[in-house]
Amino acid sequence: MLHVKTPEEVLTLIEQEFIPLKENVETIPLSGAIGRVLAEDITAREYVPDFDRSTVDGYAIRARDAFGCSDAIPAILPLEGEVVMGEGAEFELQPGTCCAVPTGGAIPKGADCVVMIEYTEDYGDGTIGISKSAAPGQNMIFRGDDVYPGKVVLKKGRVLGSQDIGALAAIGCVWVPVIKKLTVGVISTGDELIPPEEIPGPGQIRDVNSPMLEAMLTAFGTEVKNYGIIKDNEALLASVVKTAVSECDAVLLSGGSSVGVKDASCRIIESMGSLLMHGIAIKPGKPTILGKAQNKPLVGLPGHPVAAYFVTKLFVLPSLGRLMDRDMNSYTVTAKISESVGANHGRAQYHCVHLNKRDGELIASPIRGKSGLITTLAGTDGYFCISRDCEGIPQGAEIQVTVTLGD
């Protein structure tokens, strides 16, 4: 029998056995940085904005010059200039005067707030009437309010989103240090497998895992090197795995679901470096092998696509994330389960679901199907887990669903 590990034990093992790659940084243009993993903390070297800036269209004044004004008794201030967008406000505002400032414009020295244009009237005689006072600092951003030298704007390990790209642009970081893309080798094995473009003959089945894994890894942001379908021949398989280990940062060997081939996978992985574990207490996905060669994960995935899918999501991507020192945050949505799901057998059990909104509630419908079907994955919106100590989930209970749209 396999000595199986719990999912938590496997994740701890991954954390312990693999270390972030060194000298794995490249500097790329900001325009290509979306979705990449930040390799260093990003610290600002400048003030943003570099000048006091108005957040409204209006008049810059000294706040005290309009205290107590109202519609009935406006403060009347001589207009002493206009700030032009994109130019500095080089003059100093004298007490008792005002200056027109557009949204985003620089505020002249001497002014300490901006009155919105809606609360002013231009009398046309060189004076402005102000009918509502403003507090010092109102309607303006001070120099460095957004960023100041030394401020950490983004932390290493972050997967860059568009909100971060904006911040990097703001501070002039147009070359971004990111973790190099990993290259992951994918090998399918099995005498029954044919490439997806071929028509299956008797006893043959299309290779689902290679294209599925390639898609999943691409969405995760790695390069994929596909070694094709290798026949169940231990020597041949060993030589392909050896090549893959030398060419890639991680190798996924999928298939070999028959006993003899599983043993061969174990032997091959062990011969490359060390075997870390064999068997995870999850369903589907139990016959998983994890090994290591030169800090590179070698994973023997189950041949069943659904099992390979879950093992990759749950353990392979975290292993790659560890090599990249990448944030692996994931969140779940709460949904009501549409039907009860029975007990499992001492293993954490994963089910795919469809999600639908009904009367303002999110409903998760688990997909039923025998082990080994691929279409129990197709078109699904996410998955949930029945933990090993749970006897089953009754209809209408709330479950936590990991959403998997487009990845």
Add this chain to the structure above:
Amino acid sequence: MLHVKTPEEVLTLIEQEFIPLKENVETIPLSGAIGRVLAEDITAREYVPDFDRSTVDGYAIRARDAFGCSDAIPAILPLEGEVVMGEGAEFELQPGTCCAVPTGGAIPKGADCVVMIEYTEDYGDGTIGISKSAAPGQNMIFRGDDVYPGKVVLKKGRVLGSQDIGALAAIGCVWVPVIKKLTVGVISTGDELIPPEEIPGPGQIRDVNSPMLEAMLTAFGTEVKNYGIIKDNEALLASVVKTAVSECDAVLLSGGSSVGVKDASCRIIESMGSLLMHGIAIKPGKPTILGKAQNKPLVGLPGHPVAAYFVTKLFVLPSLGRLMDRDMNSYTVTAKISESVGANHGRAQYHCVHLNKRDGELIASPIRGKSGLITTLAGTDGYFCISRDCEGIPQGAEIQVTVTLGD
């Protein structure tokens, strides 16, 4: 004053005014289809699997030949052959005999179940002892269990995930009909703007919106055509918008936050086709303009990056989704808010948050900051909305957060 519309009204307007593009389908290889939008329902033309298939290593038998067997009294059946992986089972199993079958192997005619190898013993004399009966159909998948001709495997509009790529591989769909990528034109306007790679002079500020929008659109799966920073000159801007409308499927004009330029944007958008609305009851993002020219959305985005960010997420991407007839499912995670957030002013108010897990609970920390700062976006994990009829949210209350990692 602007006649503002509620967010719901704007989404309805988008649905009414724009129609999915016609003749916008291309057929691409399966290996590039992850993240693309399916253009047609995908219907299977074959049986998957195309043969009855074992899900375990064991012996195919007629179930009735082992009924009533046990450890003490095994059923003893002559071994009449072995199925080889990747080959058919051409012979017919005779009553009272058995046949060795590997996981995934074809099951010969005449057999109706598979007994797992664990419950058998090979006596070495050409017979196999079976110590546990199996029901008909047990440990096997029937021909077409996964897919049969005419079954709809995936529906049009779906954003393809790796689970779908696997299913497409299984049915041999290696050329996939997807919606062509849209091209979106991005124009920044403002005399104060400089490209991110330059050092701001007095009164100048770096253009944040162009790179941020480009990143957001790229993550959404569109091509971006960047028209650069255009000075606040109505004739010049009009000519660039005209070019962009002729070259792109949608145009985003961002900036022009000062009153005169806002009016110019309105006039320009109106002159290209029609002005659909001006002003949305959200904060930030109120001064948004939506127009249409030849079924192409023309959007005047606020110049403030945070406002431009939310308007793009909430209204621009749905407009593009409408043109692509793309599923726009999005889900929220439930989190407790770390501090109270005050009432708003009759507008739906959006705040970015950091998400952290603490004692098994998800905590959302709202980012405080004046309007117009970009770093209130940087490093955030998602956002939530305080609806217009809500007076504020107390500390510890549950909120619904839309997660925005990496997009």
